[in-house]
């Protein structure tokens with residue numbers, strides 16, 4: 001549809017926000033026909049930086065950009081919003097335990113979920129990028145009882161895209177020749193990039209997977225630890241690739257996945273593939289008429305089962321660690 005979209009980006013002055021906003025304004029996310037109102041939400045200390053970004057957005061003279069507004073109040077920023085890109089989160093500081101990080105973020109996402117429940121548009125779609133993304137999405141959803149749980153998603157598209165890139169290098173082909181890759185589980189090093197159902201330039205992923213040394217010692221850890229490798233090499237965490245994956249996720253959610261292919265996204269489990277109901281877990285998904293559908297009925301071999309189970313166990317542990325922030 002071409003009615004104007006209201007898009008709220010949290011953490012708008014951060015690295016990912018800066019990389020995402022210009023492409024959203026240029027139509028890469030919702031198509032070149034759809035006008036966009038951009039809302040930039042930041043913490044008070046970063047509002048000025050967001051205002052500077054808004055000046056640059058102006059200067060892009062983007063054809064479909066109707067407005068850019070800056071907020072430090074989430075209630076105003078989310079009022080009537082159609083798309084909430086929840087990128088801003090509390091980073092891990094020195095000496096902070098993982099449990100403290102989970103708690104600090106759970107509090108932010110509980111509040112944002114409750115506000116979205118009150119003020120967002122009827123057709124709201126949420127993508128959580130800020131880590132721990134899966135659990136943050138579960139918390140936000142738990143605090144938004146009037147919004148269908150399936151509207152709360154978390155980003156594993158970056159992991160999915162990383163898997164495609166590694167396969168393309170392995171097979172000497174380009175990304176468009178690769179389909180049906182799946183990332184299962186958590187956006188964390190326990191994630192499992194599954195190639196057993198993939199098609200890679202006319203070959204089957206299962207055939208590539210017969211080289212178990214490559215699969216276990218090269219492909220899987222390269223994909224799962226890519227974030228750390230980027231930090232070590234670039235001296236900063238992945239930002240443009242994360243922004244690009246966020247745009248891919250929303251683009252496909254609204255405009256559809258290519259026929260004969262699927263992608264990966266973290267959604268609240270309806271209890272399929274042995275994933276307990278409600279855990280926000282990455283699955284193979286297709287978007288049909290603006291809704292994600294989990295691709296069901298894939299055969300899961302023992303190799304895959306063990307890895308999926310390990311990542312799901314980690315997700316269950318994260319939820320247990322923030323249990324007191326889940327409504328009873």
Ligand code: NAI
Pocket residue numbers: 010011012013014015016017041042043046087088089090091108128129130131133155156158159187237238239242
């Ligand atoms: P950054 O630190 O450059 O920017 C984050 C921004 O969020 C800051 O400007 C900060 O002021 C703002 N912010 C913090 N709390 C906020 C709140 N409650 N409301 C509004 N704004 C708030 O970080 P960067 O590089 O942009 O990354 C953002 C997040 O994305 C991090 O949590 C990072 O771990 C995560 N990430 C997730 C990926 C994924 O695949 N799911 C990939 C890469 C990063």
